[in-house]
Amino acid sequence: MPTTRSVLVEPARLPGWLARFEERNGAYAIEPGTTADHGVGLVAANGCRARLTPPLPGPGTVGGAPAPVHREALLAAVLPDAEQAHTVGLVLVRRGGYSVGVARGGQIVSSKTGTRYVQGRTAAGGWSQQRFARRRANQADALVEETAVRAAALFRADPPSCLQLGGDRTLAAAVLAEPVLALVADLPRVPFLTVPDPRFVVLKDAARTALAVRIAVTDPPAGTPDASSTDPGA
Numbered sequence: 001m002p003t004t005r006s007v008l009v010e011p012a013r014l015p016g017w018l019a020r021f022e023e024r025n026g027a028y029a030i031e032p033g034t035t036a037d038h039g040v041g042l043v044a045a046n047g048c049r050a051r052l053t054p055p056l057p058g059p060g061t062v063g064g065a066p067a068p069v070h071r072e073a074l075l076a077a078v079l080p081d082a083e084q085a086h087t088v089g090l091v092l093v094r095r096g097g098y099s100v101g102v103a104r105g106g107q108i109v110s111s112k113t114g115t116r117y118v119q120g121r122t123a124a125g126g127w128s129q130q131r132f133a134r135r136r137a138n139q140a141d142a143l144v145e146e147t148a149v150r151a152a153a154l155f156r157a158d159p160p161s162c163l164q165l166g167g168d169r170t171l172a173a174a175v176l177a178e179p180v181l182a183l184v185a186d187l188p189r190v191p192f193l194t195v196p197d198p199r200f201v202v203l204k205d206a207a208r209t210a211l212a213v214r215i216a217v218t219d220p221p222a223g224t225p226d227a228s229s230t231d232p233g234a
Contacts, residue, residue, distance in 0.1 A: 002218050002219045002220070002221060002222075003218070003219050004216055004217065004218045004219075005216070005217050006214065006215065006216045006217075007215050007217070008209045008212035008213070008214060008215075009212055009213050009215055010106060010208065010209065010211070010212045010213075011079050011211060011212070011213070014075060014078070014079065014213055015075065017215070018074070018075075021042075021044065021048075021050060021217075022044070024048075025044035025045065025046045025048040025220070026044050026045025026046050027044070027045050028042045028043060028044040028045070028050075029042070029043055030042060030074070031043050031049070038053070038054055039051050039052055039053035039054070039078075039214075040052045040074060040078050042074075044220075046220045047220035047221050048217065048218065048219060048220045049217070049218040050215055050216065050217045050218070051215065051216040051217075051218075052074075052078045052213050052214070052215050053078075053213065053214040053215075053216075054078050054079060054213060055190045055191070055210065055211045055212060055213065055214070056162060056188050056190060056211075078213055079213065086104070086161050086162060086211060087102060087103070087104050087109075087158060087159065087160045087161050087162075088102070088103045088104070088160055088161075088162055088163070088164050088190075088207065088210045088211065089101075089102060089151065089154075089155050089160030089162070089163045089164070089184060089187070090102070090103055090111075090163075090164045090166075090203055090206055090207060090210070091147065091151050091163065091164070091165050091166070091172060091175055091176065092165075092166040092167045092172075092193070092195055092198035092202060092203060092206060093143065093144075093147045093166075093167045093168060093171045093172055093175055093198060094167040094168045094171065094195075094196075094197060094198055095140070095143070095168060095171070096115060096143075096197070097113070097114065097115040097143075097197055097198055097199075098113070098114055098143065098146070098147040098150070098167075098175075098198055099111065099112070099113040099114075099198035099199060099200060099202060099203040100112055100113075100147060100150050100151040100154060100203075101154060101203050101207065102154050102155065102157075102158045102160060103164075103206075103207035103210060106207055106208045106209075106210075106211070107207060107208075108203065108204055108207050109158055110154050110157065110158060111154070111200065111203055112150040112151075112153075112154065113198070113199060113200045113203065114146065114150065140171070140174075143171065144171060144174045144175050144178065145178065147171075147175045148175045148176075148178035148180050148181050149178075149180055151175070151181060152178075152180040152181050155181070155183075155184055159183075159184075160184060160187060161187065161188075162187055162188045162189065162190060162210075163176075163184065163187050163188070163189045163190070164189070164190050164193060164206055164207075164210040165189060165192055165193070166192060166193030166194065166195045166198070166206055167193075167194075167195055167198050169192060172192070190210050190211065191214065193206055193209075
């Protein structure tokens with residue numbers, strides 16, 4: 001059964017990735033149809049397929065039978081405005097810490113990273129369990145509030161055009177729901193990022209990949225010449 005692998009490819013690297021995809025698998029055409037993710041499907045001469053999903057919603061593709069496409073048109077479809085100076089607001093938060101920032105061109109412009117202890121769940125019962133639960137909720141609320149306040153200060157100084165949220169989905173949603181972030185709550189969002197403890201080094205990596213294209217590559221059918229040569233990370 002064909003194997004499908006995924007990779008993030010930054011905008012500047014995408015033309016080279018497409019060139020290597022064609023070298024290894026033969027000329028490619030756009031597959032017909034559109035999907036909710038506005039992605040573009042490619043099918044190469046040897047049967048290898050790639051699904052390219054833009055970081056932000058774009059025009060997508062239409063069509064009947066697969067047809068050859070100029071690389072420039074493909075890049076325009078997959079990277080709508082990605083080469084422009086998008087300013088990304090980053091909000092990474094997990095129990096115990098946060099890292100927020102503003103990024104442009106894959107680089108951090110400003111940031112703030114901090115820690116806030118949030119107690120873990122307890123197996124105790126009765127009154128003690130209720131007391132620990134209240135304490136834990138208060139600590140989580142304090143983490144959410146501090147994260148939102150720090151992010152709002154950065155976003156006021158350098159307003160973002162889109163958002164990258166990451167870490168714990170529940171906490172991230174709570175941060176964005178804070179009144180202090182009301183002006184950015186409805187901005188376009190790139191796909192949610194699952195990250196470990198949100199330290200500054202993690203924030204830097206999130207900034208680098210925020211506007212990357214998500215690519216899923218499916219190997220050619222078994223027995224196809226050079227079927228093992230496709231490298232999604234090339």
